[in-house]
Amino acid sequence: MARTNEEWAVLVSAKISEVQRAGKPNVNSLHFTSPNSDFARTIDHTLLRPDATPAQIDKLCDEAVKFKFKSCCVNGANIPQVTSRLIGTSTIPCAVIGFPLGASKTEVKAFEASQAISDGAKEIDMALNVGALKAGDYSLVFADVRAVVLACGTTPLKVILETVFLTDEEIIAASFMVADAGAAFVKTCTGFLGGGATARHVSLMRTAVAFMPGVQVKASAGIRNFDKCLEMLEAGADRIGTSSGVAIMGEGTSETGTY
Numbered sequence: 315m316a317r318t319n320e321e322w323a324v325l326v327s328a329k330i331s332e333v334q335r336a337g338k339p340n341v342n343s344l345h346f347t348s349p350n351s352d353f354a355r356t357i358d359h360t361l362l363r364p365d366a367t368p369a370q371i372d373k374l375c376d377e378a379v380k381f382k383f384k385s386c387c388v389n390g391a392n393i394p395q396v397t398s399r400l401i402g403t404s405t406i407p408c409a410v411i412g413f414p415l416g417a418s419k420t421e422v423k424a425f426e427a428s429q430a431i432s433d434g435a436k437e438i439d440m441a442l443n444v445g446a447l448k449a450g451d452y453s454l455v456f457a458d459v460r461a462v463v464l465a466c467g468t469t470p471l472k473v474i475l476e477t478v479f480l481t482d483e484e485i486i487a488a489s490f491m492v493a494d495a496g497a498a499f500v501k502t503c504t505g506f507l508g509g510g511a512t513a514r515h516v517s518l519m520r521t522a523v524a525f526m527p528g529v530q531v532k533a534s535a536g537i538r539n540f541d542k543c544l545e546m547l548e549a550g551a552d553r554i555g556t557s558s559g560v561a562i563m564g565e566g567t568s569e570t571g572t573y
Contacts, residue, residue, distance in 0.1 A: 322452035326487040333486045333521045346547070349540050349563045351382055356547065358408055358439075358532070359383040359559040361392075362506075368395060375399040381563050385437055387555060389413070390430045397434025406436035411462070414504035416441030416476065420458045424465035431469050438462070439472045439532075439555075441504060444479055447488055455488065459495040472499035472532050472553075475519075478509030485515055489522035493529040499553065503535035510536020513549035520550030538562070 317325070346353040359378040361370060371392050378386045379400065385408040386396050396407040409430035412423045427438050440462050446454040463471050473492040477485055489500045500519050502511040511533040523529040533546035534555030540562050543554050556562065 317453065317456070319451065319453045322456065322491070323450065326452060326490060329490040329522065329525075330483050330486045333518065336521050336524075346544065349543075353543075354381045354559075354563065355384050356543075356552070356554050357381075357383045357559050357562070358385045358387040358437075358534075358553060358555045359405075360387040360534075360555055360557045362387070362389055362410060362413070362557075364389075366392065371395050372399060375405070377560050378405040379403045381559065383559055384553065387439060390426060390433070390435075393430050393433040393435050407434050408437040408439060409433075409435040410439045410441070412441040413439070413474075414441055414506040416443050416474070417445065420461045423458065424461045427462050427465045427469075427471070431466065435469065437470050437472065437498075438466055439474060439501065441474045442476060442488060442492070444476050447480070447484055452487070452491060456491045456495050459492050459497055463496040470498035471496075472501045473497045474501045474504055474534075476504060476507060477502045477511070477515045477519075478507060478535075482518055485518050486522045489519045490525075493523040493526040497529070499530045499532045501532040501534055501555070505535035505555075505557075510534075511546060511551075513545050516546055516549040516551050540564075 361374045375386050375396055383405055385406045387408040388396055390409045393407055393409045411426040412418045443458050459473055475488045492500050500523055516531055516533050519531050530552040531550055532553040532555055533551035537554055537556045538558040
C-alpha cells in the first residue's frame with residue numbers, strides 16, 4: 315500500500331534525526347594511491363554537452379576503452395552510437411534521463427529509461443524532481459523514482475539529487491526515499507546548474523543510505539583531478555562522474571564537458 319504524504323513526513327523526520335545523530339559513516343574500502351586501472355573502474359566518463367558531435371562521442375568511447383573506465387555516460391540520443399562503439403569492451407553505456415532539470419513527468423522519465431535500455435544502456439542516471447522535494451511532496455518524489463526503477467527492471471538506476479539546491483535535511487530525506495524506492499545509487503549533481511559535489515554532502519548521503527545494504531553513492535560535478543576523486547571516495551563515494559577522466563588518469567588536459 316502506498317504511503318500518504320503525512321506518513322512519509324514522519325518517516326523522513328525520523329531518518330533525518332537518525333542521520334544527524336549517527337556522525338561520520340562507515341565508508342567503503344576503496345583506497346588508491348595513484349590513478350591505476352582499478353581506480354579507473356570507479357569513473358563514469360561523461361559527455362553531456364548539447365553540442366556534442368558524433369566524432370566527439372566516438373572519442374569519448376575510445377578514451378573510456380583505453381583507460382577501462384566503468385561507463386560512457388551520454389544523453390539518450392547518443393546511446394545507440396555508444397552501444398555500438400563499446401561492443402566487446404569492459405566499458406558500458408550509461409544514459410541520463412529527465413536531464414538536467416528533473417522536471418519531466420514521471421511517465422516521460424519511465425519511457426525515456428525504457429527507450430535508453432532498448433538502445434543498449436546498461437545503467438541509467440535520472441534527475442530527481444527537486445521542486446517536489448523542496449515542497450515536501452514526498453509521495454510524488456518516491457513515486458517518480460519508483461516508476462523509473464520499475465521501468466529499468468534489472469538495469470541499475472542512479473538518482474541525481476542536485477545537492478547544490480538542497481539543505482542537509484533535504485539531502486538526507488531524498489537519499490532515504492531514493493534508496494527505499496529501489497534505486498542502486500544516490501548521486502550528487504548534474505554539473506549543469508552551478509556548484510558541485512562536496513565531501514560533506516557525500517558523507518551525508520552515505521549515512522542516509524546505510525539502512526539499505528548495497529545502495530551506493532556517486533559523486534559528480536566539479537571533480538577534475540585525482541586528489542578531488544580521492545576526497546570523494548574517502549567521504550563514501552563508490553563511483554565518480556567526470557568529464558575530466560583523461561586528465562585525471564594523467565594524460566592530457568582537455569575535458570569532454572562541464573560535468
